[in-house]
Amino acid sequence: MELASYADRAVQLVNTADPYRHRDTLTSCEQAKELLAPEGRCRVTNADVAELRVIRDRLREIFDAAEAGRVPRAVQILNSLMKQYPIRPVVTDHDESSYHLHLAEGAPNIAAVYGAKAALGLAVQATELGFDRLGVCQAAPCREVFIDTSTNRSRRYCSDRCATRANVAAYRARRKEQAARVGAAAAAEAQSAEAEERRTGVMAGAGSTRTW
Ligand SMILES: [Zn+2]
Ligand SMILES: [Zn+2]
Numbered sequence: 733m734e735l736a737s738y739a740d741r742a743v744q745l746v747n748t749a750d751p752y753r754h755r756d757t758l759t760s761c762e763q764a765k766e767l768l769a770p771e772g773r774c775r776v777t778n779a780d781v782a783e784l785r786v787i788r789d790r791l792r793e794i795f796d797a798a799e800a801g802r803v804p805r806a807v808q809i810l811n812s813l814m815k816q817y818p819i820r821p822v823v824t825d826h827d828e829s830s831y832h833l834h835l836a837e838g839a840p841n842i843a844a845v846y847g848a849k850a851a852l853g854l855a856v857q858a859t860e861l862g863f864d865r866l867g868v869c870q871a872a873p874c875r876e877v878f879i880d881t882s883t884n885r886s887r888r889y890c891s892d893r894c895a896t897r898a899n900v901a902a903y904r905a906r907r908k909e910q911a912a913r914v915g916a917a918a919a920a921e922a923q924s925a926e927a928e929e930r931r932t933g934v935m936a937g938a939g940s941t942r943t944w
Contacts, residue, residue, distance in 0.1 A: 738849040738852055751792075761781060768846060779843075780842055787817075790813055794806045796868065798866035810851060836848035870898065874889075
């Protein structure tokens with residue numbers, strides 16, 4: 733497994749919360765088990781859920797800081813996470829499995845294992861691709877995060893769904909603006925026509941007064 737692929741763990745964890753739409757899919761052990769499925773069979777406690785939620789907030793801060801161009805701040809949080817959740821690799825063949833690598837052997841709980849892998853993966857990706865590749869979705873109110881692996885650094889949305897939604901919204905806004913411009917022009921025309929009518933009307937009236 734490529735170390736960079738562990739960055740997906742960071743993205744998945746952050747996106748369990750949608751702070752601007754008050755959605756949170758990491759509130760129970762059952763939900764945590766779903767998130768932790770790639771870690772294999774494991775015991776999940778309420779303490780793990782609580783710890784994962786704290787890790788989630790700090791990972792979110794990294795993406796937000798990177799998005800705002802505050803890279804030193806992003807680096808600072810990332811380094812503190814890696815210090816708290818260190819990598820301790822060991823090759824093992826426990827339970828008659830084939831030899832495989834454990835990255836955070838001896839971590840106190842499964843949340844810590846997840847935190848270690850997520851932070852490491854994010855660090856690998858951010859240093860290889862650049863911190864500007866850590867993105868936050870631009871299709872408001874969505875604030876889901878992503879890592880931009882596109883060749884031209886052009887990704888702005890978390891998903892195709894959000895890209896479509898943003899494109900439709902932009903199209904509607906353009907149409908509305910266009911309609912407003914046309915409407916304003918028509919109204920101005922009508923107004924000047926009316927004024928013209930009034931002017932000629934008054935003159936005609938004046939003329940007729942004179943005739944009478
Ligand atoms: Zn194992
Ligand atoms: Zn989105």
